[in-house]
Structures are given as structure tokens and as C-alpha cells.
Amino acid sequence: MTTNVNWWKGGIIYQIYPRSFMDSNGDGVGDLPGITAKLDYVASLGVDAIWLCPVFTSPMEDFGYDVSDYRDIDPLFGNLADFKALVAKAHQLGLKVMIDQVISHTSDQHPWFVESRQNKTNDKADWYVWADPKPDGSPPNNWLSIFGGTAWQWDSRRLQYYLHNFLTSQPDINFHNPDARQAQLDNMRFWLELGVDGFRLDTVNFYFHSQGLENNPPVPEGEPKTMGAPHDNPYTYQRHVYDLSRPENLAFLQDLRALMDEFPGTTTVGEIGDDFPLERMAEYTSGGDKLHMAYTFDLLNTPHSPDYIRTVLQNMEDIVGDGWPCWALSNHDVVRSATRWGAEEDPTAYPLVILALITSLRGSVCLYQGEELGLPEADVPYERIQDPYGKPLWPVFKGRDGCRTPMPWDKTQHAGFSNVEPWLPIDGKHLTLSVAEQEANQQALLHKVRKLIHWRQNQPVLLHGELTLQELPNTQLLAYIRTYEEHKLIVVINLTAEVQVTELTVNITSELEGHGFKANLRNSQLSLPPYQAFYGTIN
Numbered sequence: 001m002t003t004n005v006n007w008w009k010g011g012i013i014y015q016i017y018p019r020s021f022m023d024s025n026g027d028g029v030g031d032l033p034g035i036t037a038k039l040d041y042v043a044s045l046g047v048d049a050i051w052l053c054p055v056f057t058s059p060m061e062d063f064g065y066d067v068s069d070y071r072d073i074d075p076l077f078g079n080l081a082d083f084k085a086l087v088a089k090a091h092q093l094g095l096k097v098m099i100d101q102v103i104s105h106t107s108d109q110h111p112w113f114v115e116s117r118q119n120k121t122n123d124k125a126d127w128y129v130w131a132d133p134k135p136d137g138s139p140p141n142n143w144l145s146i147f148g149g150t151a152w153q154w155d156s157r158r159l160q161y162y163l164h165n166f167l168t169s170q171p172d173i174n175f176h177n178p179d180a181r182q183a184q185l186d187n188m189r190f191w192l193e194l195g196v197d198g199f200r201l202d203t204v205n206f207y208f209h210s211q212g213l214e215n216n217p218p219v220p221e222g223e224p225k226t227m228g229a230p231h232d233n234p235y236t237y238q239r240h241v242y243d244l245s246r247p248e249n250l251a252f253l254q255d256l257r258a259l260m261d262e263f264p265g266t267t268t269v270g271e272i273g274d275d276f277p278l279e280r281m282a283e284y285t286s287g288g289d290k291l292h293m294a295y296t297f298d299l300l301n302t303p304h305s306p307d308y309i310r311t312v313l314q315n316m317e318d319i320v321g322d323g324w325p326c327w328a329l330s331n332h333d334v335v336r337s338a339t340r341w342g343a344e345e346d347p348t349a350y351p352l353v354i355l356a357l358i359t360s361l362r363g364s365v366c367l368y369q370g371e372e373l374g375l376p377e378a379d380v381p382y383e384r385i386q387d388p389y390g391k392p393l394w395p396v397f398k399g400r401d402g403c404r405t406p407m408p409w410d411k412t413q414h415a416g417f418s419n420v421e422p423w424l425p426i427d428g429k430h431l432t433l434s435v436a437e438q439e440a441n442q443q444a445l446l447h448k449v450r451k452l453i454h455w456r457q458n459q460p461v462l463l464h465g466e467l468t469l470q471e472l473p474n475t476q477l478l479a480y481i482r483t484y485e486e487h488k489l490i491v492v493i494n495l496t497a498e499v500q501v502t503e504l505t506v507n508i509t510s511e512l513e514g515h516g517f518k519a520n521l522r523n524s525q526l527s528l529p530p531y532q533a534f535y536g537t538i539n
Contacts, residue, residue: 008198008267008292009324010463011048012365012453013098017332018055018077019063020406021369023418030406030417032078036086038409039093041435045372046453049096051200051269053332055083056102059109061169062388064100065202066107070187080194087195096197098267103184104206105170112183113171117157127180129163129172130155131213142215143243144235148392151243165206165243167388175207181252185259192263204270204291205280208249210242217241219275229273232396245274250283253290260292269293269326269364278319285323293326293364300334304341306478306495313361313480314469325363329354330371336403339377345497347374348445349531353495355449356517356533357478359456360491362467369407370430372449373438378405378427386424410436448516455515461487474502477528481506481538488538492519494528501527508536 022034032055042050054064055077064074073079090097106113116124131140131152139152139161145168152161153168163172173180188199216238219225225236260266270291274280277296284291298312316325329337342350351374358365380401385391390399405424409416411431431437438444456462465484472479477500478493490508494500504524511521512535519534520527528534 005265007048007096007265008269008364010364011096012046012359012367012457013049013051013269013326014042014045014047015051015053015328015331015366015368016042017053017369017404019053019423020404020417022407022409023420023422026419027076028418028420028422029076031076032073032082032086036082036089039086039089039095043093043095045367045450046457047095047367048457049098049197050090051098051366052100054100054102059107059169061107062167063386065102066105066167066170067102068107068109068111070184071190084194091195097195098198098200098269099191099196100202101188101191101199102202103173103187104175104203105164105166105172108169108171112180117155117162120158120160126177127174129174129209130158130160131163132160141213141242142238144216144238146229146233146235147389148233148235163209165203172206172209175252176211176248181255185255188256189259192259192266197265198260198267198269198292201268201270201291203273204253204284204294205245205249205272205274206243207252208246209244210246212242214242216243224275233393240275245280250290253284257290267292269295269366272296278315281325282320282323285325286321288322293324295326295328295366297334299327299329299358300331302340304495306476309357309478310469313467316362317467317469325361326366327358327361327363328366328368329358330368330403331366332368332404333400334403336368336375336377337371338374343376346531347376350495352445352448352452352516353493353531353533356452356515357493357495359452360462360482360493360533360535361480362465362482368403372446373408373433373435374445375408375430375433377402378425378430380405380424380427384425405430408434410434451514451516459489459512460484461489465489470506472502472504474500476500477502490534490536490538492526492528492534492536494530494532497530499527499529501525506538508538510537512536 019030021030022038023030024034055073056067057069057072057074058064058066073083087097112124112127115122116128139150143151145151147166151163151165153164154161164170175181219239229235268291272280272294281294285294338351385399385401387399387401401424406417406422408430411434415426438446461482461484465482468481470479470481476496480491482489490506504526517533
């Protein structure tokens with residue numbers, strides 16, 4: 001195990017969606033022993049850590065993001081002994097273990113909520129967000145659920161509405177209640193004491209709401225809509241002033257950081273879906289006393305032109321300051337990047353060059369399972385859709401199942417994932433991209449990804465350096481300079497299918513090798529073939 005307590009800064013975190021990684025017991029659903037059996041593969045990629053999506057006890061209405069017991073493993077995935085075995089094997093391989101923490105809401109089957117809804121006087125009565133109806137019986141305000149419709153659900157026992165930013169079965173915790181806040185911190189302490197190395201914090205800006213329950217205003221004409229939700233969702237029509245990103249959250253994040261500091265070498269990364277995500281990232285990660293890292297949806301949405309990416313990077317540098325971003329191109333909630341960005345591009349070369357992009361930015365990186373294989377979005381027919389988000393918005397938004405299908409380990413009938421029909425269908429086009437197929441082909445993307453990651457992990461300037469955008473005469477190329485101590489490195493990325501030629505305005509002292517990309521530099525003229533990257537040291 002590395003003794004570097006700041007391993008996360010510049011680290012690469014491999015995200016595992018447990019239901020779809022490896023099924024060890026033949027029930028069609030991935031599990032903890034299955035993950036443990038495949039950790040050698042993950043370690044071979046050269047990554048620093050794994051992040052497990054939720055494996056806690058849950059009725060699975062939202063596939064684990066509706067927790068009914070924060071301190072136990074759902075039997076679908078195994079038990080606490082299996083979890084401890086996974087952590088031990090990961091640590092043996094030099095991998096850190098991060099787990100999801102979904103503390104903004106619980107399942108409606110959580111004992112806290114079962115008690116809270118009974119009446120207005122019980123010990124947990126104020127642990128959730130309850131509100132009286134308007135005189136006409138309608139909800140207390142206009143807040144909306146991301147999953148569609150009002151964010152308020154009537155409860156006939158308490159004769160009140162409760163708040164749910166997501167499914168009606170996911171009531172929101174009242175973070176204004178100090179006992180509820182402390183209970184969630186205690187739940188996280190439980191896992192830290194079991195040896196986990198950090199947390200990915202789901203919807204980290206949703207913890208607090210305005211106690212005044214004011215109506216959210218509409219998004220002004222011509223202004224951008226909410227990040228993190230499809231723009232055909234009515235949720236994006238509001239400016240979310242009162243239902244999330246409240247100032248009280250900062251003090252709670254400081255309390256959380258104080259807990260993490262009791263366990264040196266642990267870390268947090270927060271998911272931020274907000275109208276102004278970079279401002280939130282700056283608030284939540286600056287100063288060294290709140291989150292260690294945060295990620296937004298800036299590179300998890302559709303725009304990806306060089307101009308757009310330059311704008312994202314410049315805004316990041318201008319707004320985030322000493323805060324620390326965590327970059328991701330894919331995860332379990334969005335269309336895979338090989339399709340979302342690369343549908344019209346070379347299916348082998350493009351996934352590699354966009355990985356070169358995010359692994360050379362200032363920040364850390366989340367790599368989603370199968371991204372190293374170049375997996376495109378899977379096609380899941382309507383009758384097999386499982387995602388509760390997708391069903392009501394079909395067919396305009398098909399939900400998130402297409403990025404959650406099982407990991408293809410080989411090209412057998414069930415892709416080596418299971419010996420029975422999996423919970424989501426295997427897409428045939430994934431079979432030829434399986435781990436076994438690519439391992440057998442030295443020219444396959446998987447080998448190139450390994451080479452790039454191992455090379456990058458040995459470049460301190462890429463791990464730790466500052467970033468300054470570099471203007472080039474050819475605006476089709478992305479360029480930036482990374483600076484760390486006395487070292488300077490220029491990175492030039494060609495995301496296009498065409499050869500791009502430009503003059504460099506810096507003095508290259510040497511071209512770095514070992515990363516697997518090709519470039520042609522003569523004097524100050526750089527010629528980059530399609531989907532290639534250039535790394536050069538400069539004065």
C-alpha cells in the first residue's frame with residue numbers, strides 16, 4: 001500500500017457498477033465476490049482506486065440509491081464478510097476502495113422513515129422534510145423531482161407532504177436536524193473503521209433545502225438550463241435556488257472533512273448537479289476544509305467541440321481556484337462517451353485520445369467500467385428497461401440502462417459475466433470488444449489504454465501540475481501547458497479525424513515517449529495525425 005496520504009490528488013479511480021461487473025453465484029446479477037475475483041484485472045490497468053456504486057441493503061427501487069440499512073450489504077451482493085474480503089484483496093493489490101454514500105435521502109423502507117411517517121411527535125418526526133399542504137390541498141410549493149412531476153408526495157398518516165428530489169420512494173433527509181446529520185456522519189464512520197479509503201458522495205449539493213419553502217423561479221429566457229438532467233425534463237425549466245445548493249451545506253461539509261481527517265489517506269469526491277456547477281465546485285473543494293474533490297457534468301454532457309472544451313477548462317481555472325476537480329467522461333448515469341461523443345468517430349482511436357485528454361488535465365480522473373474497452377452505449381429494448389428514470393420519459397429519454405449492461409469478459413453467450421441470462425441484456429456489439437478478445441490482440445484498445453495509464457502515472461507534472469491554456473493558430477487542436485516545480489510540459493490533442501498542422505509558439509526541448517501516440521515535429525511545426533496527442537517538455 002502506498003503511504004502517500006494525497007494519493008487521490010491526480011489519482012485515477014475505476015468506477016464499478018456492482019450489478020453489472022461479475023456474477024459469481026449464477027443469479028444474473030453481479031456481486032462482491034465477483035468483483036473481488038476481477039480485481040487483478042482492474043489493478044493491471046494501473047489505476048489507483050476503485051469506486052463501488054451502492055451495495056447497501058435496499059429494496060432496489062433505484063438500484064441501491066435508495067438505502068434501507070446504511071451499515072449492511074444487500075444479500076443480492078453478498079454480506080459484510082464478502083465486503084471485508086474485497087477490501088483486503090484490493091489493498092493487497094495496492095488499490096484503494098471508495099464507496100458511494102447516498103445520504104441526502106433514504107428508502108421509504110428505512111426504519112427512520114417508517115417511524116417518522118407515523119405521526120408528528122415521534123423521535124424521528126423531524127428527520128425528513130415534511131410540510132403542510134396549501135389551503136387547497138396542493139403541494140407546498142413548485143419544487144420538482146428530477147424523475148418527473150412534483151417533488152412532494154402526500155402521506156395519509158401524517159396528513160402532510162414529504163419531499164423527494166428523486167423517486168417518491170426516496171424521501172429526503174432533513175439536514176437541518178442535527179441528530180439526522182450526526183447519524184449520517186456516524187454511518188460513514190462505520191465504513192471508515194472497516195477500512196474504506198474514501199467516499200463518492202451522491203448529489204452532494206442536495207443535502208439542505210430552504211426552510212422557507214419558497215417557489216423556485218423559472219430559468220430566465222436565453223439562459224442555460226440546469227446541468228445534470230436531460231433538457232426535455234421539466235426539472236430543467238426552474239432555477240434551483242431554494243431546493244439545493246444551500247449555504248448551510250458548507251458547514252456540514254466541514255464537519256464531514258473533520259471526520260475524514262481522523263482517517264489519514266482517505267478522500268471524498270462529490271457529485272454536483274447544479275445550475276452553476278463550477279461555482280459550487282469552488283465552494284465545496286477550496287480551502288482544504290471541505291470536499292477533497294468534486295465533479296460536474298461539464299464533460300458528461302453532449303457538447304465536445306474544441307471550443308467547448310476550452311471554455312470548460314478556462315472556466316475551471318478562472319472559477320475553481322485552489323479547488324480540485326475530478327474529471328469523468330462516462331458513468332452509470334449518462335450515455336457512454338464512445339457513443340455520446342464518439343458515435344461518428346473511429347471506435348478504437350477516439351476513446352483513447354479522449355482518455356489522453358482527461359488524464360492530462362489538472363485534477364483526478366474517474367474511469368467507468370468498460371471505458372477501457374471502448375464500449376459504446378448498449379441498445380436495451382423497451383421490454384427489458386429496468387431504470388425507473390427511463391420508463392416515464394421513453395422514448396425521448398431511454399433511461400440509464402444502456403450504460404449499465406454487464407461487463408463483457410468474453411464473447412460467449414452471456415459474455416463471461418454469468419452462466420444465466422443477466423438482469424440486463426448483453427448487447428451483441430459488446431462481445432467483440434470483450435476483455436478476452438482484446439487481451440488476445442496486442443493492437444486492441446485495452447493494451448493501449450494500459451500503456452497510456454501506466455505512462456501517465458509516472459509523470460509528476462501531469463499528476464500535480466497547474467494548467468494554462470495555450471492558444472494555437474489551428475483552433476481545431478486543444479493545447480495547454482502543465483507546470484510543476486521546475487518542469488513544464490505542453491500537451492496538444494487532436495480530437496478530429498483529420499491531420500491537423502500548427503505552429504507551436506513555445507520552445508520544445510524534448511518529445512516525451514512511451515505513451516503510445518504519434519506526432520511529427522519539425523522545428524516549430526507540429527503535425528498531428530487523426531486522434532493523436534503530443535507531449536513535449538518546454539523551456
